[in-house]
Amino acid sequence: MTDSMKPLAITLTGCAKTFADGTKALEPLDLVIKSGETLVLLGPSGCGKTTTLRIIAGLEQPDAGGTVLFDGEDVTPLSIEKRNVGMVFQSYALFPNMSVAENIGYGLRLRKTPSAALRARVNEMLGMMRIEKLADRRIDQLSGGQRQRVALARALAVRPRALLLDEPLTALDAKLRDALRIEIDELLRRLGITAVYVTHDQAEAMALGDRIVVMEHGKVAQIGTPRDIYQRPATLFVADFIGTMNRVAGHVAGGAFVTSAGSIPWPEAPARATEAMFRPQDVSIADDGAAHLKGTITAAFFLGDRTRLAVDVGGDKPLILEAAARRDFSHGDPIGLRIDPHGLLSL
Amino acid sequence: MTRDSYRLTTLLLPAGIFFAAFFLLPLAQLFHIGLTGKQGWGAYTAIVTDRNYFSSLVSTLGLAAATTAATLIISGIAGVFLQRNRFPGNGALVAMLTFPLAFPGVVIGFMVIMLAGRQGLIGDVSRWLTGDKIVFAYSMAGLFMGYVYFSIPRTILTVMAAAEKLDPKLEEAARSLGASTWRVVLDVIIPGLKPAFISAGAICFATAMGAFGTAFTLATRINVLPMVIYTEFTLEANIATAAALSFVLGAVTWVVLAVARTAAGSTVAAAG
Numbered sequence: 155m156t157d158s159m160k161p162l163a164i165t166l167t168g169c170a171k172t173f174a175d176g177t178k179a180l181e182p183l184d185l186v187i188k189s190g191e192t193l194v195l196l197g198p199s200g201c202g203k204t205t206t207l208r209i210i211a212g213l214e215q216p217d218a219g220g221t222v223l224f225d226g227e228d229v230t231p232l233s234i235e236k237r238n239v240g241m242v243f244q245s246y247a248l249f250p251n252m253s254v255a256e257n258i259g260y261g262l263r264l265r266k267t268p269s270a271a272l273r274a275r276v277n278e279m280l281g282m283m284r285i286e287k288l289a290d291r292r293i294d295q296l297s298g299g300q301r302q303r304v305a306l307a308r309a310l311a312v313r314p315r316a317l318l319l320d321e322p323l324t325a326l327d328a329k330l331r332d333a334l335r336i337e338i339d340e341l342l343r344r345l346g347i348t349a350v351y352v353t354h355d356q357a358e359a360m361a362l363g364d365r366i367v368v369m370e371h372g373k374v375a376q377i378g379t380p381r382d383i384y385q386r387p388a389t390l391f392v393a394d395f396i397g398t399m400n401r402v403a404g405h406v407a408g409g410a411f412v413t414s415a416g417s418i419p420w421p422e423a424p425a426r427a428t429e430a431m432f433r434p435q436d437v438s439i440a441d442d443g444a445a446h447l448k449g450t451i452t453a454a455f456f457l458g459d460r461t462r463l464a465v466d467v468g469g470d471k472p473l474i475l476e477a478a479a480r481r482d483f484s485h486g487d488p489i490g491l492r493i494d495p496h497g498l499l500s501l
Numbered sequence: 502m503t504r505d506s507y508r509l510t511t512l513l514l515p516a517g518i519f520f521a522a523f524f525l526l527p528l529a530q531l532f533h534i535g536l537t538g539k540q541g542w543g544a545y546t547a548i549v550t551d552r553n554y555f556s557s558l559v560s561t562l563g564l565a566a567a568t569t570a571a572t573l574i575i576s577g578i579a580g581v582f583l584q585r586n587r588f589p590g591n592g593a594l595v596a597m598l599t600f601p602l603a604f605p606g607v608v609i610g611f612m613v614i615m616l617a618g619r620q621g622l623i624g625d626v627s628r629w630l631t632g633d634k635i636v637f638a639y640s641m642a643g644l645f646m647g648y649v650y651f652s653i654p655r656t657i658l659t660v661m662a663a664a665e666k667l668d669p670k671l672e673e674a675a676r677s678l679g680a681s682t683w684r685v686v687l688d689v690i691i692p693g694l695k696p697a698f699i700s701a702g703a704i705c706f707a708t709a710m711g712a713f714g715t716a717f718t719l720a721t722r723i724n725v726l727p728m729v730i731y732t733e734f735t736l737e738a739n740i741a742t743a744a745a746l747s748f749v750l751g752a753v754t755w756v757v758l759a760v761a762r763t764a765a766g767s768t769v770a771a772a773g
Contacts, residue, residue, distance in 0.1 A: 207653075211677065213673055213676075233676070234673070234676045234677050235676045235677070235678075235679050235680060235681060238679070239677060240677065241673065241674060241677040243673070245668065245669045245670050245672065247668065247670035247671050247673070247674040248674075249671065249674075249675070249688065249689065250692070250693075251691075251692035251693075251695075260675070260678055260680075260688075261679055264679045264680055264684065265679060273634030305674075308674075308678070309678075310675070311679060312679065318677075399536060
C-alpha cells in the first residue's frame with residue numbers, strides 16, 4: 155500500500171447500547187484498539203460483539219455518555235459515511251446491479267476519483283485479491299469465496315482508516331473458510347491496517363487475532379492474546395468457549411488434587427481449589443499402576459488421525475481426551491488417565 | 502407423434518380451448534369487424550391518418566405514461582416509508598390506501614369533481630385566497646388526478662413487498678463507502694425495487710390506457726382513446742372504426758409494455 159500514515163487507533167469509552175424495545179445489547183464498554191492491530195470480538199450470538207462493531211463503524215449510536223475516538227478525535231456524532239471505515243459483511247452485500255469492477259470502484263466513484271486513477275486502483279485491488287479474471291462478471295455469477303474477495307477489494311479500494319469485518323467467513327464452507335482465513339491474515343499483516351473482526355468461531359479468532367475480546371451477555375469476559383486466553387482463561391465461560399476444557403471436582407490434600415476417581419499430583423495447587431481444569435492434550439492414557447484417574451469409556455469417535463474419547467470419572471460431564479488412532483477402544487472399557495501437572499488450572 | 506408429446510397435447514387441450522374461446526376468437530373477431538366497414542383497411546390506418554384519432558392516441562399514451570410515472574414516484578416513496586417505519590396506525594393507513602381499489606371509475610370521477618369541479622373544494626379555497634376559482638376537473642388534469650388516485654393502491658402493495666426484501670446490509674455497505682442518503686436511494690434502493698416498479702408500472706400503464714368510467718364521468722370533451730371508441734360505437738354507430746380502434750389500443754399497449762420489459766430485462770436478470 156502507498157499509505158505511509160500511521161494506522162488508526164480506536165478508543166471506546168463508556169459505550170453502552172440499549173435498543174428501542176428496552177433490550178440492553180451492550181453494557182458500558184471501554185476498549186482500546188491499538189494502531190495496526192487485528193482485534194477479534196469473539197462470543198456466542200447475542201453477546202454484543204456485532205453491536206460493538208456497529209458502534210465503531212457508526213451504524214449505531216452508543217447510549218448517551220459513550221464516545222468513540224479515532225486517533226483521539228471524537229467521531230461519535232459522525233455517521234458511517236463520514237468515518238471512512240471499510241466494512242465486510244457475512245452476506246457479502248455486493249451491489250447486484252453492478253459488475254465486479256464497478257463494485258470495487260464504487261467508493262472511488264463517490265469520491266470523484268479521475269477515471270484513469272480509478273481504473274488503476276481497481277486493477278490493483280483485483281490483482282491483490284487475485285480476481286483479475288472476474289472484473290467484468292456479474293455478482294450472481296460468483297461463488298461465495300469470490301464474492302468475499304470482491305467485498306474485501308471493495309472495502310480496501312478507498313484506503314479506509316480501519317477495516318471492520320462482521321463474520322466474513324461464516325457463510326462459506328469449511329475448506330474455503332480455512333483458505334480465505336489464511337489469505338485475510340496475510341492481507342491484514344501486509345497492509346498493517348487496524349482491523350476489528352467479529353466472529354463466533356474460536357478457531358478463527360485464535361488464528362487471526364493479535365488480541366481477542368471474549369464477550370458474554372453484553373460484557374467483556376476477557377481481553378488478551380490468543381495464548382493468554384487459551385492458557386489462562388479468566389472465567390469458566392471463557393474456559394469453556396475457547397477450545398475444550400475438562401473439569402473434575404475434588405479438594406487439595408498433600409500436594410495433590412483428590413477426586414472420587416483418584417488423585418492428581420499438583421504441587422502448585424491453590425489451597426482452596428474445588429475444581430481442577432485441564433485441556434485434552436494434557437491427558438494421556440496410562441496403565442493401572444501409573445494412572446492418576448480411573449474411569450470408563452462412554453464414547454469413542456474415530457477421527458482418522460486420532461481417536462477422541464469421552465471418559466466417565468463420576469462427574470457431571472465426561473472428560474474429553476485424544477488418543478492415537480492405532481488403538482481400538484470400545485464403549486464400557488475401563489481406562490486409566492495421567493494428567494500433566496503443568497496443564498492444571500483452577501479458577 | 503411420440504407418446505409424451507401426445508400426452509402433453511392432451512393435457513394442454515383444456516387451457517388451449519379456453520385461450521382460444523375467450524381470447525383468440527374474440528380478438529380475431531374484433532380484428533375482422535374492424536375490416537368490415539366501407540373503408541376496409543382504412544379503419545386501421547385511420548389511427549395515424551385521421552388527425553383526431555391520432556391526437557387522442559398520443560394524449561392517451563401521454564396520460565398513461567404520466568400517470569405511471571407519478572404513481573411510481575408516490576408509491577415508491579410512500580411504500581418504502583410505510584415498510585420501514587412502524588408506528589401506531591400503520592396497518593390502518595395501509596388498509597386505507599388500498600381502499601380506492603373497490604371504487605368504480607364513476608365514483609373516482611365523482612370524487613375528482615367534488616375536489617376540483619365547479620363547486621369543488623379546490624375552487625372554493627382558491628377563490629377565498631386569490632379571488633380566482635381554479636377548476637380543472639373536466640380536463641386532462643382532472644383525469645390525471647383520478648387515474649393517479651386509483652393507481653396508487655395497485656402499486657403500493659407491490660412496492661412494499663419488494664421493499665421488505667431489500668437487504669439492509671447493501672445500504673450499510675454503500676454508506677461505509679461514503680454514499681450519501683441520496684446516493685443510497687439512487688444506487689441501492691431504486692435498482693433493488695426495479696423489478697417491482699416494472700411489474701407494478703405495467704399494470705398501472707395498461708389500466709390508465711383503457712380506463713373509461715372516470716373519463717366518462719368527468720367530461721365528454723376529454724380526448725382519450727376509450728372515449729373515442731365509446732363515441733364511435735354508441736353515438737356514431739361506426740362499429741368497424743370502434744373495433745379497429747379497440748384493436749389498436751390493445752396492440753399499442755402491448756408493444757409499449759413489451760419494449761419497457763425488454764429494456765429493463767438485462768438489469769432485472771442481473772438483480773436476481
